[in-house]
Amino acid sequence: MTALLATENLSMHFGGVRAVNGVSLAIAEGELRCLIGPNGAGKSTFFKCLTGQYKPTAGRIRFRGRDVTGYDSFAIARLGVGIKTQVPSLFDGLDVMESVLLALRRRHNEAIARSRALAVLDRLGIAALVRHEVGRLGHGQRQLVELAMVVAPEPDLIILDEPTAGMSVEETARTAELIRELNRRHAIVVVEHDMQFIRAIAKTVTVFHQGYVLMEDSAERVLADPRVRDVYLGKAVGPAGPEQP
Amino acid sequence: MIRRFPWAEIVVALLLAAISAWALPRLLPLYLLINATIYVSMAVLALSLAFVWGFGGILCFGQTAFFGLGGYTYAVAALNLTGTSWAVPIAVAVPALFAALLGYLMFFGRVGNIYVGVITFAVTLILFNFANSTAGAQWHIGAAPLGGFNGIPSTPPLNVPGEPGNALAPEEIFGVAAISLALSYVICKLLLHSRFGRAAVAVKENETRAELLGYDVRLYKLGVFAIGGAIAGLAGMLFANCVFVSPTMFSLFYAAQVIIWVMVGGLGTLVGPMLGAIVLQMLTAWAGTLKDVSPNLILGVILMAAVLVIPRGILPTATEAAARLGRRGAAR
Structure with missing residues (x-):
């Protein structure tokens, strides 16, 4: 089955900085996916590539199989993608x-x-x-x-960048509930770094680290994985590279 | 925010235009009526910038480029064609197309707002210098000499549509100007009420959000800019009918003044800048008659006071004060 949204070896480099480096992932219809990672892991850059705010340096983005790499934001939105930015844009x-x-x-x-x-x-x-x-x-x-x-x-797909930024504990809990409710009708990608929040909503989690996908698995396994903990604590995790099948 | 259909504004604007077109020629001596025509043509120019800047969020520092082009196009077309019937639509179309071309390069090139101000300002100054350097018999378009610094003093006045020999009197030209101002206002009002206008206002409010909702912001900015160019061209045509066309139409003097009229009148309104243009020109004319004080000094003081005391402009401040008084009255 064709994925709703898929990236193939997506890379975004700023001069010598490889903010996103060869990321391939696929989101199915109706899925709720969390993209996590510590600050600087490349998830916000990845978000901006998905939403047309950055034109990726290399790789492909497909929406329902259609190549939408390099599309402007308005064209991505017109395909049926709802986009919420980290700082409310109103x-x-x-x-x-x-x-x-x-x-x-x-x-x-x-x-x-x-x-x-x-x-x-x-x-x-x-x-x-x-x-x-x-x-x-x-x-x-x-x-x-x-x-x-x-x-x-x-929209068929909603992409949310840090939806709980600046929220109180109660507001965060309410947002988690809301996202689960929205997921009944829309596929959702949430870019987030709040682990408590991830625990509350996630089914599948993709972990970013230094521009690569460190791992992709169920929320429980990801949260229990020592490598993820090390990444969040700033410990060296090696070798940092694309996830091996 | 515009929600209900602006019937009342449209009726009032058309009524005011009709009344002034009928009454002022009967009340004012000829020289004052010609001055009034100049003020009204400048009010049309101010309206064009009020639309582009106040509702499109595009700080065009060179709205006079389209104003001057409108004037020159009118003069050249009127001197080359029989009568002015076609010169008027051409004088609106050419600046609109020029604005569309310039807008295409700026907005589709994703030029930032500050640079749009710089580019438009440079464009009007380039046109000013170009028009200034067209002295001599070799500079002509068909039968129309461009005249360098002197411009085209032989600009023919408007005639009755379809009757080239039947030129309008200054009284009638004032009527045309007043009705043009009212119609331009009505067109702006209707546009802002339309889907296009509401989306354009959204683009002004937040470009990123408008884009993320699927609006191609470049197209909306281009549309607003070209419409502003058309209205400024109309203003130039009217100005050419009460003065005559010359490079000063493109000058820094006018380019800066129109921005001041809009700011003092009230950015984000249509009526404020029109009033600002008329009131400030009357003030300028009055200050020019004083013997002991420099008019520039008086105007400078007035402008600084306006910026300090009513930074949002005359109309928004007055509306808010009236609303506050109304609430206080209702509370009693």
């Missing part, structure tokens, strides 16, 4: 309703867009905020508004 001067409508207007007429927007806001528990200006909302609410914009067009 329309601060607009209200919540207009923000979500913008996510829907490209595909639907105004009446349908409006009813879908209301449904999504309701689903995320922020229907009361429709008339609020986004720039005046608190951090947690802003995260939810961005999520509403990402989820509203019913």
Whole structure:
């Protein structure tokens, strides 16, 4: 079966720095995948390659078998990929309703867009905020508004970059619940480094280390693996290289 | 934020234009009416930048490039064709196409916002220098001499559409200018209400997010920029009808002034910059009549005071004050 999203030997080099180095992975339809790794492991660069913000130096990205390497962000989004950035990226001067409508207007007429927007806001528990200006909302609410914009067009795949950044313990727990709920309808890739959060949501985990995939396995096995612990503690793990089959 | 259909604004704008087109020629002496026509043409120019900068988020430091091109195109077309009926649409189309070409190079080349300001500014100054260096009989387009620093004093005035011999009187040209301003405003208002306009505002608010939602931000910026070019071209055509075209239309003097009008009037509004253009030009004209004080000094003080006291501009500050008064009144 063709994977929903697949990378083949994806590399992104900045001069001599090999931020991502020959990463191959495949995400199936409906999967919930976590990409983890300590700071500097290359997961954010990998995220930016997937979302069209960086053009990879080498390798291929395929979406449903179609080669989308080097596509601009808007073209990736149009394929049915919802993207949430680490720092909420929002329309601060607009209200919540207009923000979500913008996510829907490209595909639907105004009446349908409006009813879908209301449904999504309701689903995320922020229907009361429709008339609020986004720039005046608190951090947690802003995260939810961005999520509403990402989820509203019913993307096949949602890519989330550190969705719990800056969140309290309760907010993190609620986000974990939300991601599990979203996973019933969408495939999800979560880039994260919070181990507690990974434990709460993950089924399959891919561990990045120095631009390579260190290992890919079930969450329990990954979290129990001494190499992963060493990587997080900053100990030398060798040999650092692409995972051997 | 624009949500409801702007019926009220459209009706008020058209009514005001109709009333002033009827009343001012009856009230004002001719020289003041010609001044009023100049102010209105500059208000159209300010409106074009208000749209491009305030709603498209594109700081165009050279909006005068399209203004001057509109004027020159009108003059050249009117001198070469019989009558001005075709000169008007050509004077709007050429700056629009030029803006589209320049915009394509800048936005599809992913040039950053600051550099867009620098490039547009350089473009208007290049056009200024070029127009300045076209003195001599060898510089002409068909029957139209370009005239170097002197410009084209023989720019023919508008005629009744389809009747080349029937030129409009200055009173009627004022009417055309007032209605052009109102129609340009209505067009901007309708555009901002449309899907295109709302997406363009989203691009201004956050380019990255708009792109991640699937909007090709380059196309939206290009569209806004070309529309702004068309409106600035219209302003240039009107200016050519009450003064005449010359390289000063491209100059730093006007390029900077239009930015000041928009800032003082209120960035992010359409009405504010139009008012700003008219009020500040009236002030400039009044300051010019004072004997003991330099007009530049007075204007400088006014501008600094405006930036310090009402940094958001006249219209947003006034609207907010009115709303606050309204709330206080309601609380009582």
